[in-house]
Amino acid sequence: MRMYDIIEKKKRGGELSEGEIRELISLFTKGDIPDYQMSALLMAIYFKGMTEKETSILTDAMANSGDTVDLSAFGSGTVDKHSTGGVGDKTTLIVAPIVAAAGGIVAKMSGRGLGHTGGTVDKLESFPGFRTSLSADEFVSQVKRCNIAVIGQSADLAPADKLLYALRDVTATVDSIPLIASSIMSKKLAAGTRSIVLDVKCGSGAFMNTPEAARELASAMVSIGKSRGRNTAAVITNMDIPLGHAIGNALEVKEAIEVLKGKGPDDLREVCLTLSSVMLSLSLGISESEGMALAKDTLESGRAHLKFSEWIREQGGDESYALSPEKFGEAKYKLPLIAKSGGYIASTNAEKIGLAAAKLGAGRETKDSVIDPRAGIILHKKPGDMVSRGDVIATLYTEKQHTLAEAEAMLYESLVMSDSPIEKQKLIFGIIGG
Numbered sequence: 001m002r003m004y005d006i007i008e009k010k011k012r013g014g015e016l017s018e019g020e021i022r023e024l025i026s027l028f029t030k031g032d033i034p035d036y037q038m039s040a041l042l043m044a045i046y047f048k049g050m051t052e053k054e055t056s057i058l059t060d061a062m063a064n065s066g067d068t069v070d071l072s073a074f075g076s077g078t079v080d081k082h083s084t085g086g087v088g089d090k091t092t093l094i095v096a097p098i099v100a101a102a103g104g105i106v107a108k109m110s111g112r113g114l115g116h117t118g119g120t121v122d123k124l125e126s127f128p129g130f131r132t133s134l135s136a137d138e139f140v141s142q143v144k145r146c147n148i149a150v151i152g153q154s155a156d157l158a159p160a161d162k163l164l165y166a167l168r169d170v171t172a173t174v175d176s177i178p179l180i181a182s183s184i185m186s187k188k189l190a191a192g193t194r195s196i197v198l199d200v201k202c203g204s205g206a207f208m209n210t211p212e213a214a215r216e217l218a219s220a221m222v223s224i225g226k227s228r229g230r231n232t233a234a235v236i237t238n239m240d241i242p243l244g245h246a247i248g249n250a251l252e253v254k255e256a257i258e259v260l261k262g263k264g265p266d267d268l269r270e271v272c273l274t275l276s277s278v279m280l281s282l283s284l285g286i287s288e289s290e291g292m293a294l295a296k297d298t299l300e301s302g303r304a305h306l307k308f309s310e311w312i313r314e315q316g317g318d319e320s321y322a323l324s325p326e327k328f329g330e331a332k333y334k335l336p337l338i339a340k341s342g343g344y345i346a347s348t349n350a351e352k353i354g355l356a357a358a359k360l361g362a363g364r365e366t367k368d369s370v371i372d373p374r375a376g377i378i379l380h381k382k383p384g385d386m387v388s389r390g391d392v393i394a395t396l397y398t399e400k401q402h403t404l405a406e407a408e409a410m411l412y413e414s415l416v417m418s419d420s421p422i423e424k425q426k427l428i429f430g431i432i433g434g
Contacts, residue, residue, distance in 0.1 A: 001023050003041070015051055018057050021061055025062060025160050026065070029065045029066075029159055035167060039173075042167060042171060043173055046179070052223050055220065055224060056228065059185045059224050060228055062160040062186035064190070065158060065161075066158055066159040068190045068192060069136075069157075069192035071192040071194070074143065077194070077283050078105045078106075079099060079105065079106060079196070079279045080188060081096070081108070081196075082184065082199065083201065084199065084200050086237075086350070087242040088245075090268070091243070091272050092110060093308070096108065096150060097304045097308040098307075100148035102294050102298040103147075106143075107139070107143045107149055108149070108151075108191070109152065110151070110153070121152045123249045123256075124317070126328065129317050130312065131315050131317075134149065146307070158190045160186070161187060164179070165183055177216055180207075188230075194283070195231040195282035196231070196233075197234070197279045198222070200218040200236050200237070201237055201238075202236060202429065204240050205240065205351045205353070211236060215430070218234035231282040233278050233281075233432065233433035235431050237427060240347065241425060242353055242379060244268035245265055247353060247376050247377045248360070248374070248397065250374050251362075251376040254325040259299075261302075261305055262299065262300060270427055277289075277294075277295050331372070331374040332401075333400075336392045336394075336395050337392065337393045338392060339381075339392075339393050340389065342389045343387065344418045345381055345383050345387060346416045346417060352413055352414035353377065353411065356396075356407040357377050359410065360372075360375040360376060360398040361375030362376040372398070372399050375398045375399060378394060378397070380393060396411070
């Protein structure tokens with residue numbers, strides 16, 4: 001195989017064969033294809049696209065480029081949930097124990113936050129002692145004991161994806177549906193679960209800005225999953241507005257516990273119940289309406305909160321924080337964001353809010369930045385809410401006092417006010433697959 005011929009073929013809109021795709025991924029992962037040639041192929045794919053068959057084969061080749069997780073001992077009940085990234089997105093902390101307590105098997109690898117998006121692993125590390133790195137034997141053993149384990153992603157999982165993404169990031173080829181879909185799904189396939197539910201975000205705080213773009217990506221990923229023999233569905237959710245009221249690691253954990261105790265924000269509860277219902281539908285082989293009824297009963301009965309506490313204990317965390325979340329405490333400095341005028345909040349820019357939280361210490365500007373678990377923002381008012389001049393719209397928390405002024409300015413910039421009442425935005429735009 002000559003890489004020149006592959007580039008030329010795709011440049012002219014040709015369909016690459018299975019053998020060509022698998023060989024180029026193998027050679028590139030070994031370092032036998034230079035970056036400049038792979039970059040040229042990525043740009044050809046960006047402009048000419050890939051067929052469903054090509055994308056499916058590419059994803060499988062990337063998934064098998066390194067370690068894979070064998071969960072066959074658990075049968076067909078294993079299920080994973082992946083979010084494409086958002087602000088205030090603490091859904092895994094809620095849906096994982098709901099699904100596990102209801103009979104599903106949640107054996108999951110999660111990522112860390114970068115930029116304006118949060119990471120589940122960072123949130124879990126808010127618990128003193130919680131272990132996000134387990135050996136393969138420890139991981140399987142814990143899932144057998146309590147139906148749930150969530151760990152950080154292995155460095156050797158889908159290494160081809162890491163190499164390809166590093167090139168895409170510097171060659172303006174990130175925003176290609178086949179390349180995004182294969183990147184996400186290669187890691188999900190390598191992680192070994194039988195069922196995969198994708199939470200595809202759209203809006204100002206998400207990678208896909210519109211429901212139409214999110215639907216296109218969701219359809220591509222569901223198609224890949226099904227073509228590789230996995231039960232796959234996608235829920236398209238709104239990320240023009242941060243989910244819930246809390247943004248920041250320990251703050252989000254406390255809010256998640258509130259939902260598990262039957263309280264918490266309605267929007268967060270609605271999205272989590274929808275995701276849980278689809279996960280239970282796929283993993284237990286029941287209808288989504290049956291999954292919803294089971295999810296609600298598991299949450300309202302308190303079984304989900306008990307499972308959450310068990311999960312934290314089993315993975316080395318201090319369970320007392322799950323039972324008494326006030327133990328997380330507050331950051332040293334806090335600042336109220338005061339409404340400068342009355343009216344209605346028409347919209348917010350979720351990305352700017354996420355970046356403001358990161359500025360306070362809740363997120364990373366680089367992969368080596370240190371997270372402050374107590375830093376973040378609590379939103380007291382959201383789009384559609386009426387405010388009077390002098391009302392507290394949000395509260396900022398940080399250990400770094402010098403960051404407050406800049407974060408405050410970013411929050412003011414994120415708000416759009418209106419004199420007229422605003423209709424509440426839709427939370428869920430649809431479900432694909434299932």
